[in-house]
Amino acid sequence: MAATEMATARKDSRTKKTGKGSSRKASSSELIDRQLARYRSIRDFGQTREPSGGKAARAGEESRQPGALPFVIQKHAATRLHYDFRLGLDGVLKSWAVTKGPSYVTADKRLAVQVEDHPMEYGGFEGTIPKGQYGGGTVMLWDEGTWEPVGDPHEGLEKGNLKFILHGEKLRGKWVLVRMGGRFAKEAKPNWLLIKEHDEYERTAQEPAITEDSPNSVLTGRDLDAIAREEDHVWHSNRPEAQGADKQPAKQSGAKPIKNSKPMKDSKPMKAFHPRGLQGPRQKLPEFLEPQLAGHLSRPPEGAGWIHELKLDGYRIQARIERDPEKPKKLRTGSSASGVKLFTRRGLDWTHRMPALAGELAGLKVESAILDGEVVVLNSEGNSSFARLQNALDAGKTDTLTYFVFDLLYLNGHNLTARPLLERKQLLAGLIGTLPEDSPVRVSEYVAGGGAQVFTQACRLGAEGIIAKKADSAYTAGRSSSWVKLKCILEQEFVIGGFTLPSNGSHGVGALLLGYYDGGSLRYAGRTGTGFTQSSSRMLREKLDALHQQKLPFAEVPPDGRRGAVWTKPELVAQVQFLSWTTDLRVRQASFQGLREDIEAKNVRREETEPAKATKTPRTPREPDKPLHPSAGRPHAAVARTASAGASPIRVTHPEKVIDAESGLTKQGLVDYYLAIAPQMLPHVTGRPLMLLRCPEGVGSQCFYQKHLAPGMPPGIEGVMIREKDGSGEEEYVTLSTAQALAGLAQMNVLEIHPWGSTNADLEHPDRLIFDLDPDDAVSWKTLGDAAQEVRDRLRTLGLKSFVKTIGGKGLHVVSPLEPRRGWEEIKTFARAFTLQMESSNPQLYIAKMTKAARKNKIFVDYLRNERGATAIAPYSARARRGVLASLPLAWTELKAAERPRFPVAAFADWKSRLRRDPWKEMASLKQEIPAKLFAGTSK
Numbered sequence: 001m002a003a004t005e006m007a008t009a010r011k012d013s014r015t016k017k018t019g020k021g022s023s024r025k026a027s028s029s030e031l032i033d034r035q036l037a038r039y040r041s042i043r044d045f046g047q048t049r050e051p052s053g054g055k056a057a058r059a060g061e062e063s064r065q066p067g068a069l070p071f072v073i074q075k076h077a078a079t080r081l082h083y084d085f086r087l088g089l090d091g092v093l094k095s096w097a098v099t100k101g102p103s104y105v106t107a108d109k110r111l112a113v114q115v116e117d118h119p120m121e122y123g124g125f126e127g128t129i130p131k132g133q134y135g136g137g138t139v140m141l142w143d144e145g146t147w148e149p150v151g152d153p154h155e156g157l158e159k160g161n162l163k164f165i166l167h168g169e170k171l172r173g174k175w176v177l178v179r180m181g182g183r184f185a186k187e188a189k190p191n192w193l194l195i196k197e198h199d200e201y202e203r204t205a206q207e208p209a210i211t212e213d214s215p216n217s218v219l220t221g222r223d224l225d226a227i228a229r230e231e232d233h234v235w236h237s238n239r240p241e242a243q244g245a246d247k248q249p250a251k252q253s254g255a256k257p258i259k260n261s262k263p264m265k266d267s268k269p270m271k272a273f274h275p276r277g278l279q280g281p282r283q284k285l286p287e288f289l290e291p292q293l294a295g296h297l298s299r300p301p302e303g304a305g306w307i308h309e310l311k312l313d314g315y316r317i318q319a320r321i322e323r324d325p326e327k328p329k330k331l332r333t334g335s336s337a338s339g340v341k342l343f344t345r346r347g348l349d350w351t352h353r354m355p356a357l358a359g360e361l362a363g364l365k366v367e368s369a370i371l372d373g374e375v376v377v378l379n380s381e382g383n384s385s386f387a388r389l390q391n392a393l394d395a396g397k398t399d400t401l402t403y404f405v406f407d408l409l410y411l412n413g414h415n416l417t418a419r420p421l422l423e424r425k426q427l428l429a430g431l432i433g434t435l436p437e438d439s440p441v442r443v444s445e446y447v448a449g450g451g452a453q454v455f456t457q458a459c460r461l462g463a464e465g466i467i468a469k470k471a472d473s474a475y476t477a478g479r480s481s482s483w484v485k486l487k488c489i490l491e492q493e494f495v496i497g498g499f500t501l502p503s504n505g506s507h508g509v510g511a512l513l514l515g516y517y518d519g520g521s522l523r524y525a526g527r528t529g530t531g532f533t534q535s536s537s538r539m540l541r542e543k544l545d546a547l548h549q550q551k552l553p554f555a556e557v558p559p560d561g562r563r564g565a566v567w568t569k570p571e572l573v574a575q576v577q578f579l580s581w582t583t584d585l586r587v588r589q590a591s592f593q594g595l596r597e598d599i600e601a602k603n604v605r606r607e608e609t610e611p612a613k614a615t616k617t618p619r620t621p622r623e624p625d626k627p628l629h630p631s632a633g634r635p636h637a638a639v640a641r642t643a644s645a646g647a648s649p650i651r652v653t654h655p656e657k658v659i660d661a662e663s664g665l666t667k668q669g670l671v672d673y674y675l676a677i678a679p680q681m682l683p684h685v686t687g688r689p690l691m692l693l694r695c696p697e698g699v700g701s702q703c704f705y706q707k708h709l710a711p712g713m714p715p716g717i718e719g720v721m722i723r724e725k726d727g728s729g730e731e732e733y734v735t736l737s738t739a740q741a742l743a744g745l746a747q748m749n750v751l752e753i754h755p756w757g758s759t760n761a762d763l764e765h766p767d768r769l770i771f772d773l774d775p776d777d778a779v780s781w782k783t784l785g786d787a788a789q790e791v792r793d794r795l796r797t798l799g800l801k802s803f804v805k806t807i808g809g810k811g812l813h814v815v816s817p818l819e820p821r822r823g824w825e826e827i828k829t830f831a832r833a834f835t836l837q838m839e840s841s842n843p844q845l846y847i848a849k850m851t852k853a854a855r856k857n858k859i860f861v862d863y864l865r866n867e868r869g870a871t872a873i874a875p876y877s878a879r880a881r882r883g884v885l886a887s888l889p890l891a892w893t894e895l896k897a898a899e900r901p902r903f904p905v906a907a908f909a910d911w912k913s914r915l916r917r918d919p920w921k922e923m924a925s926l927k928q929e930i931p932a933k934l935f936a937g938t939s940k
Contacts, residue, residue, distance in 0.1 A: 032091040038116040042134055053092070053119030071147040071166060072123035073102070077224050078137035083211075085112060085194065087147055087164070092117040094157070098194055101211040102171055104203035106196050112177060114190040126219055128228060138228045141219040143170040150174075160192070169218045169355070170210055172396055173201035200535030201395065214399070221359065275411075275427055282413030285322050285368045288347045289409055289417075290477035292372075294467055296607065297484040300451030301468050307421070307446045308454045311465040311485055312404055313384040314376035315598055316345040317354075319361050319403070322368045344598035356398050360441045365434055367412045372475075373405035373444065379715045383463060386575050387531065390594030394539065405432060406444035409475055417475040424475070459488035489738075491577040491593070494525055495601045497553040499544050500564040503763040506721060506730065508537030509544065511761040512574060512592060513557075513565060516606045521555040522570055525585065525606070528578075529761025530687040530737050531592035534721050540595075544568050560819075560927075573599045577737070589686040591718075591737040652747055659698035659751070660884045663906035670878065671746040673905050677886075678739035680915055681876035683924065685755045689720055689733040689763070691871040692745065693752035695880050703751070703880055709734050714744025720760045725869055735760055751880040754871035758820060763868075765820035766827050769800070769930075770872050771835070772862035774811045776855050785895035787845065787859050788812045792892065794834070800928055803920050806901055808879030808887040813872060817926045822935070824868040830930055831863035875920065878905050891919040 036053045070088040075081070076097075083101040086093035096112035103110055126141040145168030149156065156162035160179025166172055174197035184191040196202055203210075216223050300308070323339030340358040342351045351358050354375065361371075376384035377392050377400050392400045408428040409417050416424050425446070432443045447454050451468055458466050465487035473482035494514035502510040511529035515522045532540070547568040557565070578590040585606070655668035674681075695703040709719035709732040718741075719732040736742065745753065757766040771791050775784045788804050791814040795802045802816040818827075832848075838861055839846045847858045865872045873879065873887045886903040894901060903911055 035090065035092045035117040036119060039118055042116070051119045051121035053121065069147050069149070070120070070123060071145060071168065072141060073143040073168075073171070074123075074125070075101075075140040075142040075224065076135070076137060077139075077228075078135055083142065084115075084139075086118060086123060088120060088123070089153055091120065093120060093123055096177070096192060096194070101209075102175075102194055102196070104196050104201060104207075104210050105205050106198055106202050107205065109193040109195050112192040112194040113187075114192055126217060126227060138224050140217045140222070140224055140227055143168045143218050145169060145171070163197075169396060170214050173197070173199040200538055275430055278412060278414045283410075283415050285320070285370070285410055285413070288320070288343050289318065289370060291316060291318060291345045292475050292477060292483060293479040294483040294485040295479050295481055297468070297486055300455040300466070300486055301484065302449070302451050304449045305471055306451060306468050307448045307471050308451055309406060309444050309446045309467045309469070310458055310463050311467050311487070312374040312376050312444075313386040313464050313491070313593075314374045314389050315350075317350070317373060317375045317403065318343045318345070319357075319369075319371040319373070319405075321361060321364060321366055321370075346598055346600065348598060353393060354398050354401060357401055357403050357440060360403075360435065360439055363435060363439075364431060366431065368410060369408065369412070369431070370410040371405045371428070372407040372409060373403055375401050375403050378402055383715070385715070386593045391533070391536070394535075401440060403441045404444040405441065406446075407475060419474070420472045421469055421475075422471050455486055455488075464488060464491060489577060490580065490587075490607075491575065492607045493573050493596050493599050493604050494576050494587075495522060495570045495604050496544065496568065496572040496574050497522060497524070497570045498565045498567045499540070500527070500529075500566065500761065502537070502721075503761075503765070505723065506537070508532065508534070508541045508721075510564070512540070513554075513561065514574065514576060514587065514590070515554050515570065516604050517602060518606065522553055523585070523606075524554040524557045524561055526582075526587040526590060527561065527761065528574075528576055528587070528590035528592050529759060530590070530720070530735060531577075531718060533719060534732065536592075536594070537721070543572060543595075547571055570601050573597075573601050573604060589682060589737060591687075657698070659695070659749075660882065660906070661698075661700070662882045663884055663904050665884050665904075665906040667746070667749075669906060670751070670884075671743050673878070673886075673908050674742040674746050675739055676908065676912070677876045677915075678742050680918065681742065681874060682737070682739070684875045685753060686737045687735065687760050688755040688758070689722060689735055689760065690756075691754040692734060692750045693754070693880055694749050695751050696749045698749075699751070699880055699882055699884060707733055714741070714747055716741030716744055722763060751878050751884070753874045753877045755874050756869070756871055757866065758824075762820045764823055766822075766824060766866065767818050767820040769816040769818055769827060769831060770865040771814045771831070772807075772811060772860075772865055772872065773814065774860040774862055776857055776859070777810070778857045779859055781897075781900040783845070784810075784812060784859065784900075788814055788895060789892070790838070791861075794838070798931055798934070800930065801922070801926060803889065803923055804892060804895065805875055805889045805920075806885075806887055806903070807873050808877070808885040808903075809881060810900070813887075815923075817923050817928065819927055819929050821929060824866070826935055827930075828863070828867045830934060831866040833934075835861045835863040888914075889918065889920045 032053060040052055072086050072093070074084040074086070076084050080099075083098045085096045085098050085102070088094075095115045095118050097115055098110050098112045100110050123144070124141070125139055128138050129136045131137075145166060147167065148165040150163035150165065153162060153164070156164075156177075160181075162177040163174070164176070165174055176195050176197055178193045178195065180191045180193060217227070320341045320343065321339055340351065340361045341349055342354050342358055342361075344350055357375065374384075375389070377388040379385050379388060389401070392398065405428060406425075407421075408424045408431065409415075411427060411431070416427065425443075429443050432441060435441055446469075448471065451466075455466050465485060468484050468486065470482040473480075476482070494516055496512050497515045498513035500510040500513075502508050509532065511527040513527050514525045516525055517523070544566075549567055549569050552567055553570045573596040575593040575596050576587065576590050577593055578587040580588050582588055652668055652671055655666065655671070657667045659665055659667055659670060689707070691705055691707045693703055693705055695701060709717070713734075716736060716738045718735050718737065720735045721730045722733050723730055736745075742753075756763070757768045757770060758764070759767060773784060773787055773791070775787075792802050792804070795814075795816055800816045802814050805813050805815070807813055835846075835848045839848045845858055846861050847855055848861055848863070849855075850860065850862070864870060875887055875889050877887050878884050879887065883902075884905045886905050886908075888901070888903045890901065
């Protein structure tokens with residue numbers, strides 16, 4: 001059909017001429033018949049049993065919910081491989097043949113040749129069309145879901161610019177079909193371009209193509225070869241049951257509506273898993289069991305009566321399996337596994353969100369069962385990450401999920417909850433052991449006894465903590481003392497009561513305002529401005545904008561918490577990791593991990609415990625008792641390593657490599673230093689953009705600076721989007737919030753860490769004023785110390801308290817904390833005026849120019865640390881200079897020492913005792929500003 005004929009058909013399909021020349025809207029049946037005329041004309045339904053689109057299709061269209069428009073993509077190996085892209089509209093599937101398949105790369109423009117409309121029933125087909133028939137070859141149901149038109153879809157089709165949003169298993173987000181003009185408009189079939197529009201789902205050209213990343217059937221998990229071999233779903237009429245069939249498809253034709261799963265060939269009944277010892281009357285399988293929850297403990301319980309598992313950072317999922325064992329099971333990789341349901345801890349049915357796991361569980365040889373476990377996403381080190389899990393679910397990448405099962409509650413009609421935990425685990429191991437070795441359903445490993453050592457090693461491995469359980473305990477709903485959790489770091493849920501806008505002007509959030517319920521009131525718990533990706537920041541903004549309200553949701557909020565706040569209804573729950581609680585019950589150094597969709601806001605309370613204290617490991621560590629039962633499951637990587645003392649939370653390559661010949665410091669030594677110094681250093685670098693100095697071959701070799709986030713960076717390294725000064729757009733800068741991330745930087749040969757003077761939550765308003773005193777070699781230590789003291793005195797006359805530190809070289813930094821209320825230009829102007837005043841008062845000693853020739857016997861007072869994008873060496877950071885000294889906070893009295901203080905990283909053991917006192921302790925609580933009178937003529 002020519003392009004002009006198709007255009008006419010599109011117009012006529014929605015209206016029908018009457019004898020009087022007027023138009024009336026075509027009925028649903030007439031509309032479908034008109035649109036399928038071309039489809040029917042090129043098929044002989046005596047030779048093929050493809051659906052013709054009869055009464056069943058029309059009835060289904062008329063009963064379908066308004067707005068629930070289906071789409072399918074069928075991977076079709078005909079004359080050449082292509083992808084049939086089909087959008088359900090007006091009772092038919094509008095269809096295009098996309099030669100290379102869809103692409104998430106916005107720059108890719110994929111040719112989409114418009115073909116005849118297909119019946120709605122066609123969208124459920126997966127199988128083969130016999131050779132010699134129209135479209136003969138193998139067909140795979142590659143993706144399916146629903147679509148939303150952006151604007152009027154009929155107008156979009158008419159004008160050749162159809163915009164829409166896909167909600168599929170593989171394709172999501174904003175797309176557009178654009179009809180090509182010029183010579184392409186003269187083709188027999190209209191040529192269009194399928195293009196991905198910019199949104200959070202887009203990919204770069206360097207990332208795997210979706211057609212390569214997810215090549216198999218969304219329905220059965222098979223590839224094209226497997227579908228062709230099995231030939232279990234073929235549209236032809238040469239089978240005995242088809243002889244004499246008329247041209248309308250029979251009910252048994254195999255063509256099925258979208259979303260129905262594929263019928264299987266006859267197979268032998270599945271042999272159920274029936275372990276010995278299950279006796280007594282059988283019970284009906286409950287729909288859902290209220291889960292057992294862990295209480296809190298500050299120290300690991302000891303003794304053989306306890307077993308210990310790693311605390312996983314994911315979603316608690318209860319799997320319910322019920323089916324007739326005489327009926328054949330579904331393929332394990334199917335998108336809707338028969339008899340399997342997955343419930344959150346609140347009882348929400350999430351089967352549709354985790355279809356691959358449901359398919360795997362369908363492969364268990366049981367009549368009925370209820371499993372309890374945690375769904376996670378593992379990083380390269382084998383640790384679970386809630387942020388990665390949330391991203392995977394949001395992106396529909398459910399093939400990355402792993403289900404660690406730790407309990408078996410029902411099995412084949414028998415209630416196991418009253419039986420001892422270890423007995424349940426033995427049955428569980430036997431059941432899960434029937435799955436393939438590479439299955440994403442695994443048994444959660446455990447260690448019996450040795451609680452203190454297990455906890456210590458878990459923390460060293462970067463795990464969130466451990467769960468200790470009484471070995472002989474029954475399974476009881478709610479919190480109990482027989483299950484207790486111990487956390488290496490603090491992490492809990494908080495209610496989101498508001499947000500601030502990002503300082504870079506992007507459409508997202510700058511910080512989240514957090515709270516928890518106490519006595520029926522929502523209590524303010526501080527804010528978090530780190531842990532967001534570009535996509536999660538936009539996602540949060542969209543959700544929070546929809547919940548906007550004028551009313552303050554918290555019982556009360558201090559003035560600093562109200563600054564820039566946008567209040568929202570307290571309905572969303574965030575998972576947040578943080579360092580500690582302040583005395584006024586605010587979170588310190590909080591980092592957003594993701595949204596909790598399985599927890600109701602009204603149930604969020606403050607968890608009372610601080611991170612658990614591990615017992616000191618003896619010099620000769622006692623091996624933990626061997627597990628009371630050797631599990632048959634594949635171990636979580638971190639669990640498998642918990643028995644090895646001295647492990648690092650990251651994998652260190654070439655740990656013995658000497659990175660400084662003068663001090664003998666090794667790469668492992670640098671990693672160990674950053675791990676040890678993390679509690680002191682993190683408050684000064686967490687939630688700030690960072691500049692990193694990387695020295696791949698160590699001190700004395702070529703080094704380079706890096707500030708942008710790059711692929712392959714270690715676990716824990718995060719990103720923050722920042723508008724570049726030159727106006728070239730936004731780039732993602734490095735930021736971090738954990739000790740593991742610091743160790744990861746050392747692994748990638750980062751010697752120096754330089755933070756901005758502002759935070760991610762408020763990039764445009766610095767919260768530190770920094771003066772860098774850089775002396776000429778001829779300037780004595782005493783003179784430099786006196787100069788730092790003079791800076792302190794001058795600031796004190798302005799009402800500003802300040803602090804001093806070494807910089808790992810010959811200079812000093814004087815730092816004064818500020819309330820982040822003035823912009824960079826104002827602060828830089830003030831710092832310059834301050835420095836020029838010092839130079840003017842003593843030009844023989846101070847100079848404000850960078851020219852080295854003019855600095856002989858003088859101290860260069862550098863004020864340029866106080867401009868946007870400038871950085872300064874972090875407290876406790878190493879320096880990439882011979883000897884590798886650390887930049888360390890000093891007490892003002894230490895400036896009176898006879899010699900310049902030196903703190904070699906390799907000799908950390910000799911000076912680590914000074915960490916017991918923090919000369920900068922008061923800095924975090926100071927709230928001070930430069931006097932407003934010094935900013936005459938400028939605006940706040």
